[in-house]
Amino acid sequence: MMTIWNHLVLNARHWPAQPAIIDASGDTERQLSRHELVQVVKVLATELTARGYEAIALYAGNSADWIVVDLACQLADVVLLPLPGFFSAGQIKHALDTVPVDAVLTDRPDYLRGLFTTLDEGERLSVNLQVMLNTADVEQPAADYQFADIAPLDKAARRRQLLPARTSKITFTSGSTGTPKGVCLSAEHLEKVASALDQSIAELNIQKHLCVLPLSTLLENIAGVYVPLLQGACIVIASEQQLGFNGAAGFSVPNFLNTITSLRPNSMILMPQLLQALVISCASGWQPPDSLTFLAVGGGSVNRMVLDKALKSGLPVYEGYGLSECGSVVALNIPGERRNGSLGKPLPHVKTRIIDGELQVADAAFLGYVGMPASWTSHHDETWVATGDLCTTDAEGYLHFQGRRKNLLVSSYGRNISPEWVEREISHDPRIAQVIVVGDSRPFCSALIAGQSTSVTDHQIQQMLDIANKRLPEYARVQRWVRLDAPLAPGTGSANDLMTTNGRPRRPEIERYFQAQIDALYVGSEEKKYAS
Known part of the structure; x- marks a missing residue:
């Protein structure tokens, strides 16, 4: 130095x-x-x-x-x-x-x-x-x-x-x-x-x-x-x-x-x-x-x-x-x-x-x-x-992030999906505070979504999701979602944290914590596409 x-x-x-x-x-x-x-x-x-x-x-x-x-x-x-x-x-x-x-x-x-x-x-x-x-x-x-x-x-x-x-x-x-x-x-x-x-x-x-x-x-x-x-x-x-x-x-x-x-x-x-x-x-x-x-x-x-x-x-x-x-x-x-x-x-x-x-x-x-x-x-x-x-x-030497290798989701149809990619598309609108995509070994992607405030309605979130889905291929679209009461906060270093201390999702822990809600999203093809 x-x-x-x-x-x-x-x-x-x-x-x-x-x-x-x-x-x-x-x-x-x-x-x-x-x-x-x-x-x-x-x-x-x-x-x-x-x-x-x-x-x-x-x-x-x-x-x-x-x-x-x-x-x-x-x-x-x-x-x-x-x-x-x-x-x-x-x-x-x-x-x-x-x-x-x-x-x-x-x-x-x-x-x-x-x-x-x-x-x-x-x-x-x-x-x-x-x-x-x-x-x-x-x-x-x-x-x-x-x-x-x-x-x-x-x-x-x-x-x-x-x-x-x-x-x-x-x-x-x-x-x-x-x-x-x-x-x-x-x-x-x-x-x-x-x-x-x-x-x-x-x-x-x-x-x-x-x-x-x-x-x-x-x-x-x-x-x-x-x-x-x-x-x-x-x-x-x-x-x-x-x-x-x-x-x-x-x-x-x-x-x-x-x-x-x-x-x-x-x-x-x-x-x-x-x-x-x-x-x-x-x-x-x-x-x-x-x-x-x-x-x-x-x-x-x-x-x-x-x-x-x-x-x-x-x-x-x-x-x-x-x-x-x-x-x-x-x-x-x-x-x-x-x-x-x-x-x-x-x-x-x-x-x-x-x-x-x-x-x-x-x-x-x-x-x-x-x-x-x-x-x-x-x-x-x-x-x-x-x-x-x-x-x-790209051709000019700029790096473009696609996702974490260890986070890669593989759908039940064999499609490889980076959750970070889908999350970025959904987060385009600043009224979306947080998105966590799930769907490993499942037929389609689902998500946990938090709005920026309680004034953001479920209907508005669905509209934003519909717009994002149009930019995604069919196999990567989020078909169902559950609303979080608030964004998941950065962790404190505990083994039970849902997020790291710098705000990145700890995906296995999140899926375990919300297992019942996530499982419910995949029950019945006629179920509604969101839950709150």
Whole structure:
């Protein structure tokens, strides 16, 4: 990561007073200038080295301090394991059991202590939480960094057995299973992705990026921190409440809109659900600030009609694609090379090919999974990563997502159907909040459908479905459906979740949970085609 660090140091030398980070997440706004950021990172890196730490976990919300810790680990060559705040207690325990870290750096020591007491693992975390930085050590006051030291367990020897060489960061996937896998990434790989993104969007001259996703999310970590640092842009941090994330209370669109309007960022990274919220808000009269120049959307498939409406509403949206094993970003639509409905063209640092319909990626491969030596690769290997995603490439090199290989439905007539394809067609209308298509080993497709609100009637949903079906071949049309009271919410990491933590359907769990309703859709050919 020396290129990113060198850029930061150089910018601090030429423009020391310019803000590198604006942290609006607390009661009072806090700014770190470029000079102050360099100094506080050096202080923390020195302390990490003095303590003899080789690997730490970071369990904290979005803040300037999160970024400082990340950069300090890179500078001190300390392996960093970010723990997402949305992880369940079981997933946190799994991550810390899997990766032998020397300490946990956290802004929530009381919660962490209570968590491990609850899990009968109190001996793993000492209660001697110490102040990491004294505010007198740096010119800019910093928050108290607190460590929970792990009891000695011959961690260095275990790490050599469990982590591939050159591991710099470990990100745990939020896949379709309740137990995530630890993806090991090198500093060189992370920097290669960040540099490719920097090169791809350089002409936009982005000056201010608002972090919307958790910094523990690899996408926001690379594209929302490393890329702005390379560009000399300012990183803006807002609280979850300011961004509209209110936990069990749901998502507050007004809070999200007010924050965007007041902070006036140039760029943000959005999940598809957040983009749809902005599109609906624009249709209701909200005016996006003219400061916006780049809205990257990823983490799930986005309907082309939603993208078209976003552009017509003044939202400069660019869809992209990636996965943790390839450093989060593989392809991206960019200024001058944008095709709505596509995933964009592969970034310049990657190679792609399609084998039996499945996208494979090289020159951007991870080092391997924690504790799985069979997955480890050497520095000189040209490793092709099988993504599990069914894709096509058009004549101009744009990638087009068709669905997940493992999600493929095979009808009782032997037709192969990608549920994501059908779901995209039905989701054209923003009044549809969520669609989950079923029909494996069945004579036709059915769906679970949620409207954007209770004001959307069953009749309207049926009309929208009829329009979508006209765009689909007969074998892929949804013939019957059941209405959901509300969209299925992103999971918390529990084994019983119906959705992953980033909002993707866990299809086997959904089909088991709604088995009675789904079975009823296939009883009798004269049954009505929807149920509510």
